[in-house]
Amino acid sequence: MNVQTRARNTVPFVxxxxxMNLVRDIGVERFLTELSLFIAEDFRRWPLFDKTPRVAAHSRDGVIELMPTSDGIAYGFKYVNGHPKNTKIGLQTVTAFGVLSDVATGYPVLMTEMTILTALRTASTSALVAQYLKSTGATVMALIGNGAQSEFQALAFKAICGIDEVRLYDIDPSATRRCAANLAGRGLKVTACNSAPEAVLGADIITTVTADKTNAMILTDNMVGEGVHINAVGGDCPGKTELHRDILTRARIFVEYSPQTRIEGEIQQLPADHPVTEFWQVVNGTAKGRTSDKEITLFDSVGFATEDFSALRYVQELLQDHPRCEDLDLLADPDDPRDLFGMLLRAGVA
Amino acid sequence: MNVQTRARNTVPFVxxxxxMNLVRDIGVERFLTELSLFIAEDFRRWPLFDKTPRVAAHSRDGVIELMPTSDGIAYGFKYVNGHPKNTKIGLQTVTAFGVLSDVATGYPVLMTEMTILTALRTASTSALVAQYLKSTGATVMALIGNGAQSEFQALAFKAICGIDEVRLYDIDPSATRRCAANLAGRGLKVTACNSAPEAVLGADIITTVTADKTNAMILTDNMVGEGVHINAVGGDCPGKTELHRDILTRARIFVEYSPQTRIEGEIQQLPADHPVTEFWQVVNGTAKGRTSDKEITLFDSVGFATEDFSALRYVQELLQDHPRCEDLDLLADPDDPRDLFGMLLRAGVA
Incomplete structure (x- = not known):
């Protein structure tokens, strides 16, 4: 990330x-898999990272967040919104973009769309965590909530965890049909189900990825059998949960960063001292993952800035062999850095 | 800012x-003046704004900051770095870019460079504040520190406060020469001085805009006479000040947002309960500005997110008649917003 080696005024922009070209170049399953390795690497060196809380601006219809972090060498942040009603007017619930910068100079070195990249990193993170927590021989995943994130989850679990069947359910049958059609011919057995209880039948992993901004009850306690790993993706802000409280008290709970998850995750339903394990400790070997085939494990996922940082690093590496980017004229670069006004003068500003 | 009226996937990018084209179209003095009106308007409705503290990532050589704010309708943030050593390797000390978004949808509606724009908004803010605080008939300004921000300050004070003479001093004589050359022929009497005490002789306003990241002593108490307005721009982070403490205790102190200024501004040298006035109260008439021609007034400027927000709003308005922007393909826009993966499929992702 040496800013000296390229034009000083431009930032590579994806x-x-x-x-889409990058994902096509690489292939979506390979992209998800390689991305999960970057995410794992950053979880492993977790103590290095600046864990600034995300900065959220809440409004009636949604939230706009800035999610910065740094490993001391690079700095990254993501801008992301969450507006559940947007789909009604043809807009995305979540859009995002991100920037990677050089800590030594403060200069941005990469800007990229992150709407697609966030879907990929969320799925990669889910599957990475499940790789550590799922029971041996897990092959079937229930996928409840078949919106914009669902296919990415299915393919990440296929590529990273070896899942070979997904059982789909959504309150909107057209969402399930679309998800099933998009997944056709990709080497996954896809079963459309008429209810959540039907979808979880025989599932080793249950992924919930619904979008309603309410305290929903997608899973109730009787639906979750021994040995299941739950990947709870949809409950990710105050007042938005997916699981019945009784499931939480039966499960061993894994989180990204507990101060954030206690506010935003499923565990907002539990007392503040309820024991949870931060996943990075499992990756670096200081905490146990699954301890028996009967245990219920739960990844209470809310998304953390380091995962975006890992995604930005991965894209930066991909660009070396796949220069799918433009130069963005973002940074003023006067010949003499103290002569910003002179640059304007020479551009003809009277 | 209706996102419905333009292509959904693109964001106007300046x-x-x-x-530079925009500043040339408008003229720098008119730009500074009109921008100060937007800044004043937002100071006037100050209680409306979300006053989230800026999020700073400090490192050995500098700082990277995100500065968000919102008036409930629009949301804006600025990315800005401060790396004093950058000039030694030919880079800017400060670079910045910013984004304005629609709170209702979370969609970005403007992205712009803000290195130049920050220099303009800082100068506009300084001159706006001085317009309220300077003594009657002030015409001479000392300008101590002749770096990248200096010409902007000089022209803003000319255009907005009617200053007709600037007295320049910098520890680096070449900076003073450059500043004087850039200001030549613009209707200002420009006097190069050999010391700070010489520069302040006869000055009604003293602007300090130095960049060293130390507790410097640009102004000492004996240099500041009755009736002077001090515009202290350079001291803007912990450990970086420009004024002797004795000046502070003699002056009536005006700040942007006291919780931030007590950490970052000159008043970090004072007890936490030392009385200060937030400038927005002067603009909306709830606090007094200058009360006598003998009073020393001090604007302890550190820069606040609302000023960037005002600048983003001004640029957005300018673009209506001066479309100096490109369309940035920043936002994924599938035909069906729930079908993000389908968009990838149709782009040929196998």
Whole structure:
């Protein structure tokens, strides 16, 4: 990330079109798998990271968040919104973009769309965590909530965890049909179900990824059998949960960063001292993952800035062999850095 | 800011080149003056704004900050770095870019370079504040520190406060020469001085805008006479001040947002309960500005997110008649917002 080696005034920019080109160049399953390795690497060196809380601006219809972090060498942040009603007017619930910078100079070195990239990193993180927590021989996943994130989850669990069947359910049958159609011919057995209880039948892993901003009850206690790993993705802000409280008290709970998850995750339903394990400790070997085939494990996922940081690093590496980017004229670069006004003068500002 | 009326996937982007074009279209003095009106308007409705503290990532060589705010309708944030050593390797001490978004949908509606724009908004803010605080008939300004921000300060005070003479001093004589050359022929009497005491002789306003990241002593008490207004711009982070403490105790002190200024401003040298006035109260008439021609007034400027927000709003308005922008393909826009993966599929992702 040496800013000296390229034009000083431009920042490589990965547009939506180029992000699609990158995913096409690499292949989506390989992309998800390689990305999970970057995420795992950053979980392993977790203590290095600046864990600034995300900065959220809440409004009636949604939230806009800035999620910064740094490992001391690079700095990254993501801008992301969450507006559940947006789909009604043809807009995305979540859009995002991100920036990676050089800590030594403060200069941005990469800007990229992150709407697609966030879907990929969320799925990669879920599957990475499940790789550590699922029971031996898990092959079937229930996928409840078949919106924009669902296919990415299915393919990440196929590529990273070896899942070979997904059982789909959504309160909107057209969402399930669309998800099933998108997943056709990709080497997964896809079963459309008429209810959540039907979807979880025989499932080793249950992924919940619904979008309603309410305290919903997607899973109730009787639906979760021994040995299941629950990947709870949809409950990710205050007042938005997916699981019945009784499931939480039966499960061993894994989180990204407990101060954030206690506010935003499923565990907002539990007392503040309820024991949870931060996943990075499992990756670096200081905490146990699954301890028996009967245990219920739960990943209470809310998304953390280091995962975006890992995604930005991965895209930066990909660009070396796949230069799917444009130069963005973002940074003023006068010949003499103290002569910003002179640059304007030479541009003809009277 | 209706996102419905333009392509949903693109965000208007003002590059450095286009920012220079905009300033040229409008003229720098008119730009500074009109911008100060937007800043004043937002100071007037100050209680409306979300006053989230800026989020700073400090490192050995500098700082990277995100500065968000919102008036409930629009949301804006600025990315800005401060790396004093950058000039030694030919880079800017401060670079910045910013984004304005629609609170109702969370969609970005403007992205712009803000290195130039920050220099303009800082100068506009300084001159706006001085317009309220300077003594009657002030015409001479000392300008101590002749770096990248200096010409902007000089022209803002000319355009907004009617200053007709600037007295320049910098520890680096070449900076003073450059500043004087850049200001030549613009209707200002420009006097290069050999010391700070010489520069302040006869000055009604003293602007300090130095960049060293130390507790410097640019002004000492004996240099500041009755009736002077001090515009202290350079001291803007912990451990970085410009004024002797004795000046502070003699002056009536005005700040942008006291919780931030007590950490970052000159008043970090004073007890936490030392009385200060927030400038927005002067603008909306709930606090007094200058009360006598003998009073020493001090604007302890550190820069606040609302000023960037005002600048983003002003640029957005300018673009209506001066479309100096490009379309940035920043936002994924599938035909069906729930079908993000389908968009990838149709782009040929196998």
């Amino acid at each position: 547009s939506v079109e180029n992000m | 590059s450095v080149e286009n920012m």
